[in-house]
Amino acid sequence: MGARPAEGTLKGCHYIMHAPATDAPPPPIRTPLPPLGDTVVEVRDLFKDYHMGDVTVPVLKGVDLTVREGEFVALMGPSGSGKSTLMNILGCLDRPTSGSYFLTDRDVARMSDDQLSEVRSSYLGFIFQAYNLLPQYTVVENVELPLVYQGIKLDERTHARCIALAEMVGLAERLDHRPLQLSGGQQQRVAIARALVNDPQVLLADEPTGNLDSRTSVEIMQTLTELNKAGKTIVMVTHEPDIADWARRVVRLRDGVVESDITNPSPFGYR
Numbered sequence: 316m317g318a319r320p321a322e323g324t325l326k327g328c329h330y331i332m333h334a335p336a337t338d339a340p341p342p343p344i345r346t347p348l349p350p351l352g353d354t355v356v357e358v359r360d361l362f363k364d365y366h367m368g369d370v371t372v373p374v375l376k377g378v379d380l381t382v383r384e385g386e387f388v389a390l391m392g393p394s395g396s397g398k399s400t401l402m403n404i405l406g407c408l409d410r411p412t413s414g415s416y417f418l419t420d421r422d423v424a425r426m427s428d429d430q431l432s433e434v435r436s437s438y439l440g441f442i443f444q445a446y447n448l449l450p451q452y453t454v455v456e457n458v459e460l461p462l463v464y465q466g467i468k469l470d471e472r473t474h475a476r477c478i479a480l481a482e483m484v485g486l487a488e489r490l491d492h493r494p495l496q497l498s499g500g501q502q503q504r505v506a507i508a509r510a511l512v513n514d515p516q517v518l519l520a521d522e523p524t525g526n527l528d529s530r531t532s533v534e535i536m537q538t539l540t541e542l543n544k545a546g547k548t549i550v551m552v553t554h555e556p557d558i559a560d561w562a563r564r565v566v567r568l569r570d571g572v573v574e575s576d577i578t579n580p581s582p583f584g585y586r
């Protein structure tokens with residue numbers, strides 16, 4: 316081993332790297348994973364059937380899933396295994412046929428439509444594969460939309476918050492653009508800012524990188540990781556192992572039940 320310390324400049328910072336005391340390789344430097352908090356999602360024995368005329372199609376067949384605050388969960392599984400069905404129930408966009416679903420201490424499986432939409436806007440932000448932006452509105456107006464739907468009066472304060480969110484996801488130069496004037500990755504950033512407008516505890520993302528190329532997917536995953544580091548709980552559906560590798564935990568569905576549930580000790584964005 317050379318005794319002289321190596322010196323250089325990286326991203327504008329001068330560094331001196333001293334030789335290690337032994338020949339053993341230095342341990343990798345990792346961002347420590349934040350500790351997990353209380354249970355935010357608790358699903359027990361969840362069933363969901365769809366009805367097509369006289370035919371009953373069973374899709375979820377007894378799903379058990381607990382998600383704690385601060386987790387970053389990738390939900391994987393073959394096409395048709397029920398991932399989106401489960402996400403729609405977690406997101407209070409649909410109700411289970413039977414079983415229980417507690418979001419924090421609230422029993423959402425038995426709520427009325429009004430209660431569900433109240434819970435949805437207080438606790439949850441949803442990010443879709445197809446962005447689901449309104450084409451006639453600007454970036455900032457799209458971010459404001461959930462507030463409009465909730466009947467919140469838009470004022471300077473809400474406007475400033477939406478601008479700040481758009482800036483946070485890297486759209487400072489695009490505030491007045493409309494969706495068709497944005498790239499796919501930029502559109503998904505608008506959707507992320509929109510999902511954050513109520514400061515939800517949980518972000519649900521159904522294939523958020525499904526329409527994006529790999530470089531843009533990495534940027535979106537970096538953004539989601541930053542949000543997870545800041546304390547957001549994330550449940551994300553993906554088909555891609557490379558994308559799932561960013562999550563702290565990988566849950567696989569098969570034929571409507573949880574097939575496996577594995578902790579990732581070193582998610583990509585924390586390395």
Ligand SMILES: Nc1ncnc2c1ncn2[C@@H]1O[C@H](COP(=O)(O)OP(=O)(O)OP(=O)(O)O)[C@@H](O)[C@H]1O
Pocket residue numbers: 365366367372374392393394395396397398399400401
């Ligand atoms: N509204 C509906 N009515 C009837 N059947 C439905 C409905 N929505 C979904 N299904 C059926 O439920 C099953 C699960 O669908 P789901 O969309 O949850 O799968 P998925 O795991 O998200 O698949 P993919 O990876 O292709 O997105 C499929 O067989 C689908 O045909």
Ligand SMILES: [Mg+2]
Pocket residue numbers: 398399400
């Ligand atoms: Mg799906």
